[in-house]
Amino acid sequence: MKILNDNDLIVIDGVSHTFNTNSGSLPVLDRLSLSVPENGFSAIVGPSGCGKSTVTRLVAGLLKPDEGSVWFQGEKVTSPRSTVGMAFQNPVLLEWRSIIKNVLLPLEIVPNDLSASDRESRANDLLKLVGLSGFEDKRPSELSGGMRQRASLCRALVHRPEVLILDEPFGALDAFTREDLWLTMHRLREEEPFTGVLITHDLREAIFLADQVIVLSGRPATVQYNQSMPQQGPRSLDQLYKPEANEMLNILREQIRIARKGEEPAA
Amino acid sequence: MRQVFVPIFAMIIFLLFWEGLVWVNDWPNYKMASPSDLWPAFWRFKGLFLTFGWETLWRTIVGLLIAIAVGVLFGMVMGFSKVMREGLYPLLVGFNAIPKATVVPIVALMFVGQHDLNTVLIAFMISFFPIAVSVSIGLSTLEPEYRDILRSLGASQLTIFWKIALPKTLPEFFGALKVAVTLAFIGTNLMEIVSPHGRGLGALFDSGKTNADYPLMFAVLIALAVLGIALYYVVVVLEKIFAGWAERSTD
Numbered sequence: 091m092k093i094l095n096d097n098d099l100i101v102i103d104g105v106s107h108t109f110n111t112n113s114g115s116l117p118v119l120d121r122l123s124l125s126v127p128e129n130g131f132s133a134i135v136g137p138s139g140c141g142k143s144t145v146t147r148l149v150a151g152l153l154k155p156d157e158g159s160v161w162f163q164g165e166k167v168t169s170p171r172s173t174v175g176m177a178f179q180n181p182v183l184l185e186w187r188s189i190i191k192n193v194l195l196p197l198e199i200v201p202n203d204l205s206a207s208d209r210e211s212r213a214n215d216l217l218k219l220v221g222l223s224g225f226e227d228k229r230p231s232e233l234s235g236g237m238r239q240r241a242s243l244c245r246a247l248v249h250r251p252e253v254l255i256l257d258e259p260f261g262a263l264d265a266f267t268r269e270d271l272w273l274t275m276h277r278l279r280e281e282e283p284f285t286g287v288l289i290t291h292d293l294r295e296a297i298f299l300a301d302q303v304i305v306l307s308g309r310p311a312t313v314q315y316n317q318s319m320p321q322q323g324p325r326s327l328d329q330l331y332k333p334e335a336n337e338m339l340n341i342l343r344e345q346i347r348i349a350r351k352g353e354e355p356a357a
Numbered sequence: 358m359r360q361v362f363v364p365i366f367a368m369i370i371f372l373l374f375w376e377g378l379v380w381v382n383d384w385p386n387y388k389m390a391s392p393s394d395l396w397p398a399f400w401r402f403k404g405l406f407l408t409f410g411w412e413t414l415w416r417t418i419v420g421l422l423i424a425i426a427v428g429v430l431f432g433m434v435m436g437f438s439k440v441m442r443e444g445l446y447p448l449l450v451g452f453n454a455i456p457k458a459t460v461v462p463i464v465a466l467m468f469v470g471q472h473d474l475n476t477v478l479i480a481f482m483i484s485f486f487p488i489a490v491s492v493s494i495g496l497s498t499l500e501p502e503y504r505d506i507l508r509s510l511g512a513s514q515l516t517i518f519w520k521i522a523l524p525k526t527l528p529e530f531f532g533a534l535k536v537a538v539t540l541a542f543i544g545t546n547l548m549e550i551v552s553p554h555g556r557g558l559g560a561l562f563d564s565g566k567t568n569a570d571y572p573l574m575f576a577v578l579i580a581l582a583v584l585g586i587a588l589y590y591v592v593v594v595l596e597k598i599f600a601g602w603a604e605r606s607t608d
Contacts, residue, residue, distance in 0.1 A: 150509040172511045182502040186524050186602040195520070199510045229602060249510070 098161075099128040099285045100149055100253065105158035106310070107144060118144050120310035121158065126302070130322075131279065131286035133296035135342065136306030136314075137350045142289045145306075146255045149287060150174045163252075172200040175246035175284070179258040181238040183230035189241050190226040193217065196249040216244040219281055220274050236267035240274065247282055256288045260295065269327060272298055276324040293342045298330050305345040315345040387571045394572040395579060402573065405561055406580055413545055413557040414584055416473065420480025421541045425534070428485040432492025436522075437514075442493060453486040457544060461551045472555055476548040483544035484537035491533035495526030528603035531596035538588050542581060558584075 107119040118141035126132045134142050147153040148160050151170040160167040175196070183192045193213040197204065204212065217223060220240040230238055239259060246254055260268045272295065279286070290296050296303045301322045305315040317338070321329070329335060372392045378384075379391035386394050399406060431449070435442040457479060464475050499522055507517045549559025558577050565573035597604075 147505070150505070152505055152508055170509045170511050174509050176506055176509050178502045178505075180500060180502050182500060182506060184521065184524070186527075186600075195506075196510050198520070199507065199512045199516060231602075245506075255509075 097127045098125040099130075099163060100126040100287070101161040102145070102148065103159050103161065105148060105155040105160065107141075107148070107153070107155050107157075108310075117310040119155070120312045122306075122312050123158075124304055124313050124316070126285055126287060129283055129285055130302060131288065131300045132302045132304060133288040133290055133300035134304045134306060135290055135293060135296050135346065136311060137308050137346065138291065140306050140309045140349070141311040142306060143257055145311075146176070146257050146287065146289055149253065150176060150255055172196075172249065173252040174255060175249065175251035175253070176255045176257070177239070177242045177246040177259045179261045181230075181235075181242035183238055183241060183245075185230050188227045188229060189222065189233070190214070190217065192230065192241055193244045193248050195245055200249045202249065213244065213248055216248060217241070219277060220244055234267075236263050236271060239263065239271060243274070243278065247278065247284065250282070250284075252285060254284045254286045256286065256290075258289055258291065261291065268292075268295070273327065275299055280324050293339055293346070294330060294335075297335060297338050297342070298325070298327075303342060305342065305349060307349045308351075314349055315342075317342065387569070390572040390575040395576045398570070398572040398576040399580075402561065402576075406558075406576075409557050409561050410580055410584060413542075413549065413559065413581070414588075416476045416557065417480050417538075417541045417545045417584075417588070420477045420544060421484060421537060423477070423481040424485035424488055424537055424541065427481070428488025428533075428537075429492050429530075431485070431489040433496065433518075435489070435493035436496025436526075439497075442497070449486060449489060452482075457483045458547055461547050465548070465552055472548075472552055475552065476545050476555075476557065479548045480541040480544035483547075484541040487533040487536045487540070488530065491529040492526055495529040496522050499525060524600075527600040528596075531592065531600050534592050534596075535589060538592055539585055542585050542588075546581065 102122055102124050105119055105122045106117070108115050108117045110116075122141075122145070124132075124134075134145060136142055144153065148155055149162075149167070151160075151167045151174070154168065162171065162173075183189075184195065187195075190210065190213050193216060194209055197209045197212075214223075214226065217226060220243060222237060222240055222244070225233065225237065225241075230241070233241065243259070246256075260271050263271065276299070286299075288296070288299055297319060301319050303317045303319065304313055305317070306312070307314040319338075320334070376391050376393060379389055384391075390398075431445065435445055460482065461479060464478055468474050468478070503521050503525070504517055507521060512520070545557065546559040546562070549555045549557035550563050552560070555563070558581055562574055562577040565571070565577060
């Protein structure tokens with residue numbers, strides 16, 4: 091599967107990767123190819139341990155593939171680039187900094203010509219957008235899990251990255267907080283132009299947030315199924331409770347089942 | 358207010374208990390001196406207490422500063438490189454396992470006559486291990502996500518160390534420093550007691566022993582305790598300033 095499309099921001103082309111561990115070599119990706127269109131939002135789902143996180147590290151340039159290549163805006167990715175923002179399940183905020191100072195961190199590293207007050211107003215705008223106004227000077231330890239994750243999202247976006255990489259960002263949150271954050275994600279998408287790559291275990295999260303859901307096969311992973319969502323861009327929570335959404339969930343669940351079957355070794 | 362009065366009150370109770378214990382048992386002061394014997398001892402040697410107390414203090418502090426520099430260096434090397442950790446760790450553990458009392462005569466012979474150097478050296482040797490271990494553990498247990506966030510932005514290793522690894526390790530570092538402070542005092546005194554013609558509170562203690570001046574020996578112990586408390590609380594204040602964020606508010 092070779093992807094040639096002017097519209098694609100990220101192209102992963104025939105990537106294979108193997109980790110060398112103490113207990114031998116562990117192939118994680120096998121000729122994986124996929125593409126994410128500019129300003130699109132792709133969710134990658136698959137059995138646990140199938141190499142989803144490896145994909146994010148490849149896109150961020152943190153990892154060089156053994157075989158194949160990763161392209162970003164038609165350029166080969168060989169090292170980290172500051173046009174990426176990342177958020178993980180663990181919000182990894184710096185406990186010794188206030189919330190706003192946490193959000194400002196990328197601007198201290200990525201070269202930019204913003205003045206101190208410009209940076210701060212940029213951070214404040216983002217915090218306002220995710221509903222954290224008034225918490226700028228609090229320490230991360232004073233915030234709830236959902237609020238920390240909101241701050242982590244602000245930090246990932248403050249330097250206006252072209253790609254936002256989310257590695258199970260809402261996995262540790264309770265169901266209601268998670269739905270709130272899904273809505274926040276859509277709000278952010280409306281206000282901030284970015285291309286999203288979401289790794290998740292939650293199929294409902296995938297169909298609610300993404301324009302395209304990619305199911306990876308079991309390890310070593312390759313693309314098993316690629317589903318385009320009928321509705322692109324922001325949407326409302328009600329749609330998640332419509333029959334169409336259920337149909338979609340069933341299709342994806344079936345795909346995950348197949349993926350896990352292929353992966354299951356003789357137990 | 359309470360934070361000042363409670364410790365003072367506790368100390369008074371302790372002194373009364375001590376005095377009472379000696380009085381009830383009618384112990385002679387070579388068995389145990391009572392607090393009321395100590396003041397005359399302090400007064401008689403007040404000049405020596407000040408000069409020797411200062412000697413002990415500065416040697417301990419210098420030994421501690423060297424321990425911090427070397428300990429942090431070793432900790433960084435072991436924290437960042439797995440190979441170095443595997444290589445150095447057994448060496449350090451072995452070195453630390455040697456009772457420093459046995460090293461004292463060796464060092465005293467090695468640099469014979471250089472009392473200041475010897476004393477500082479032992480204070481350093483006895484106290485750098487916890488610092489090296491805590492820094493290396495702090496650095497090697499840094500969650501990979503922290504590194505990834507900065508690396509994905511193109512940050513250098515130095516930036517990662519400066520912005521994240523160093524501040525994140527500070528609470529562990531200060532925890533180890535509190536242990537190191539007391540250890541460094543032990544090191545200083547070991548050398549001061551053992552060295553012939555030594556100076557410092559350890560030497561004063563030794564002269565109390567040779568002259569059968571038991572209240573003096575107890576007075577030195579108290580003076581050492583006071584210095585230890587003072588230096589410990591200096592570390593506590595530094596910790597509050599540089600790593601106060603790690604303290605959870607209890608309310």
